[in-house]
Amino acid sequence: MSKTKYVVQLCTSCGREAKMEIIGSIVGSETKTWYRCTRCRHSILIDSELQKKNNPLAVTRDSCINYSPEKEFHIGEAIYHSDWDDMGTVKSKERTSNGGNAIWVSFEKNGLKKLIENLPQD
Ligand SMILES: [Zn+2]
Structure with missing residues (x-):
């Protein structure tokens, strides 16, 4: 051989x-x-x-949680954003100026993005 x-x-x-x-x-x-x-x-x-x-590409679609602003996320979690058809990993969390919660997500295609999480529902 x-x-x-x-x-x-x-x-x-x-x-x-x-x-x-x-x-x-x-x-x-x-x-x-x-x-x-x-x-x-x-x-x-x-x-x-x-x-x-x-390698962020190691994130598979199956292991991702679908992103929705009402959900709460944790650092290190893999998420999927359906509007962008993009997968990413939660890098850090932040409290926004109006008292809400936000997450910083490193996306494969879109790079680092800030998203709203834990949005109170009316
Ligand atoms: Zn070479």
Whole structure:
């Protein structure tokens, strides 16, 4: 079995999506793998464990709570905004000047947005 394996992902060296040749993983830390970019020929070490934690794209639609201003959210929760068709993670909470509650959400497409939460219903 000498067939070379490739994956397409972002190369941190040339900054583009490129076909990466899998060179091998590090013994004793199997989540870390060496890749060689077929564009710039640089070898880069990717820690899939770390990538999972830092990559907001790891948020799946199924794990998201549908956003609605009447709901209350918690830091770290994944939410889905149906109007924007966007997923994000709650980063912090804030009390607004009129005594209401707001959350700061880091969205995949729209970036950091402030949304109303826990809105009292009439
Ligand atoms: Zn590259």
